[in-house]
Amino acid sequence: MAHVNNTYGTMAVKTGMLIIAAALLFAPFLFQDVRALEVAARICIFIVLVASYDLLIGYTGIVSFAHTMFFGFGSYGAAIALKQMGPGWDAVAIGTLAGILVSLVVATVIGLISLRVKAIFFAMITLAAASVVLVLASQLSHLTGGEDGITYRAPDLFKTANKLMVDDNGKVVRWFGVKLNGKLAAYYFVFFSSLALFLVMLRITVSPLGTVLKAIRENESRAEAIGYRVVAYRTFVFCLSAVAASVAGSIYAIWLKYTGPDTALSFAIMIDILLMVVIGGMGTMWGAVIGAVLMVMAQYYLRDLMGAASEATANIPLLPELLAPDRWLFWLGIIFILLVYFFPRGIAGTVMTKGARK
Amino acid sequence: MSGHRLLASWPGIHSKATLFMPQPSLSTNDLTIRFGGHVAVNQVTCAFHPGETTVIVGPNGAGKTTYFNLMSGQLPASSGSVHKGEVDITNMSPSARAAHGIGRAFQLTNLFPQLSVLENIRLAVQARAGAGWGLFRPAAKLTELTAKAETYLEAAQLTDKAFMPASALPHGDQRKLEVALLMAMEPDIYMFDEPTAGMSLDQAPAVLELIAKIKADPTKTVLLVEHKMDVVRALADRIIVLHNGELLADGAPDAVMASQIVRDVYLGTATEETA
Numbered sequence: 001m002a003h004v005n006n007t008y009g010t011m012a013v014k015t016g017m018l019i020i021a022a023a024l025l026f027a028p029f030l031f032q033d034v035r036a037l038e039v040a041a042r043i044c045i046f047i048v049l050v051a052s053y054d055l056l057i058g059y060t061g062i063v064s065f066a067h068t069m070f071f072g073f074g075s076y077g078a079a080i081a082l083k084q085m086g087p088g089w090d091a092v093a094i095g096t097l098a099g100i101l102v103s104l105v106v107a108t109v110i111g112l113i114s115l116r117v118k119a120i121f122f123a124m125i126t127l128a129a130a131s132v133v134l135v136l137a138s139q140l141s142h143l144t145g146g147e148d149g150i151t152y153r154a155p156d157l158f159k160t161a162n163k164l165m166v167d168d169n170g171k172v173v174r175w176f177g178v179k180l181n182g183k184l185a186a187y188y189f190v191f192f193s194s195l196a197l198f199l200v201m202l203r204i205t206v207s208p209l210g211t212v213l214k215a216i217r218e219n220e221s222r223a224e225a226i227g228y229r230v231v232a233y234r235t236f237v238f239c240l241s242a243v244a245a246s247v248a249g250s251i252y253a254i255w256l257k258y259t260g261p262d263t264a265l266s267f268a269i270m271i272d273i274l275l276m277v278v279i280g281g282m283g284t285m286w287g288a289v290i291g292a293v294l295m296v297m298a299q300y301y302l303r304d305l306m307g308a309a310s311e312a313t314a315n316i317p318l319l320p321e322l323l324a325p326d327r328w329l330f331w332l333g334i335i336f337i338l339l340v341y342f343f344p345r346g347i348a349g350t351v352m353t354k355g356a357r358k
Numbered sequence: 359m360s361g362h363r364l365l366a367s368w369p370g371i372h373s374k375a376t377l378f379m380p381q382p383s384l385s386t387n388d389l390t391i392r393f394g395g396h397v398a399v400n401q402v403t404c405a406f407h408p409g410e411t412t413v414i415v416g417p418n419g420a421g422k423t424t425y426f427n428l429m430s431g432q433l434p435a436s437s438g439s440v441h442k443g444e445v446d447i448t449n450m451s452p453s454a455r456a457a458h459g460i461g462r463a464f465q466l467t468n469l470f471p472q473l474s475v476l477e478n479i480r481l482a483v484q485a486r487a488g489a490g491w492g493l494f495r496p497a498a499k500l501t502e503l504t505a506k507a508e509t510y511l512e513a514a515q516l517t518d519k520a521f522m523p524a525s526a527l528p529h530g531d532q533r534k535l536e537v538a539l540l541m542a543m544e545p546d547i548y549m550f551d552e553p554t555a556g557m558s559l560d561q562a563p564a565v566l567e568l569i570a571k572i573k574a575d576p577t578k579t580v581l582l583v584e585h586k587m588d589v590v591r592a593l594a595d596r597i598i599v600l601h602n603g604e605l606l607a608d609g610a611p612d613a614v615m616a617s618q619i620v621r622d623v624y625l626g627t628a629t630e631e632t633a
Contacts, residue, residue, distance in 0.1 A: 208484050208500065215481050218470040226543055227456030227485035284523040354510065
């Protein structure tokens, strides 16, 4: 079919997607250390988080600063339930559902009262709501653990000591040198839940609803004029992305076995999400994947890389100073500026449109 | 003037052209909007009927587009009412009015620029089919909707440009798409606001043919704001004249165009504009 989207650029992006998906699927076998698995799980979670945010900002054109708030509802829901009820699947289910419910209610209220007004006003409302929730989380310390957060145990299946398969001597079986233990189960729980959420969102973007969302982004008044209730659609997508963020939060809470303001609610996470969306490309689900992978990798490995670079250039004047690991944020900033300059529509967005040019 | 209005509220009596017409499909009663002290549309009472093409004329600033916006819901009325058939739609949102069968095209090209031509039309088709809330089936696989969208593409002679983004179309094709979008909504009431604005002479007939096709259907009501006299002559069954927000004349094309009042209005503003 003579479709504009089937171009070399799109092919390149999709190939990249396959490589990333394969790397994440086999991560425990490919990168056999604890930190790498930590990074892989974080990437999975952030892909969902960024993709759900992209439904808002990239597809519908809604700017919200409350996305971490919904992430936090999910995280704290699971965390509090696991802490209070003990490590069981009932706690996971109740905590996750509670997070979803709170997210839905808050998103509906914010959406209905403020999505019909100007975008800037809506953004401010979400900022205010997120601040209130952050303060609440640190103040209600008997429930949330305050600034220290909560540590708890995940269901037994995910305990590192849990043996999924044992050999004749009662020792845990290894596949390609990887122990088949609870940690592995936990990672695949994170991976497949994230994958399912991502695929659902991907499906939505190409559905009739997805087209309506794009229409609202492109021309709100015309979308209304041809018969779409813009406020209803906006509120709906706001709720949808809130639920996705909330579920991602619950999964992350189960993986980390710790939930605190820094891992679930802080504005630093909101800024990370924004950066990931911009780096990857707004208005394309692939952008969320690329943005999350690059940003999380940079956060974990840029310092190591710079340490190595600093040592390698030890004999050259000035360079080792510039490349010192402490300056990693400076270099992250420079990389970000370069990315925005060379990929104005994000990496995925720019590459796909490059290929589409005739 | 008040006598005229009293009569005008009786459908079919206020002009020869509308005598013995069926129930109006769209009517406005004392419709008014004020912007601060300025009354842009002033107590306009008028009824439109199926099978009738009404052209609204008047000098710039007469309130033609504002009158349109009041009927299709882009602006809220300060007073007065709008009825679609028997239904009072005065306080409805534009989307609710669209659901009641009012289709509105815009004077300035008003499309979804980054979406493809086909997607633009499919949006209107799927709004009409009430399929906008479909979540999980890919839009491209909703074959009936796509097939329907393709017939409108063909009617507008845009089939070969189906996958171009709307913003990449030349101006004339964008105007055609604007009309096709309206047709895809399958409304009862078609409202065109200067459909050939900015089109070259050789492109305009394509749009006019589309409108003529709609006009041929006796169940459809067509409203048209237009300046070009040849277009007015070709399409109008009835002409109403707005001036300073008031309904000045209403009747058969020949009678209205020949009337002194219309000449005064147009000549008056013509000198103002050149001054």
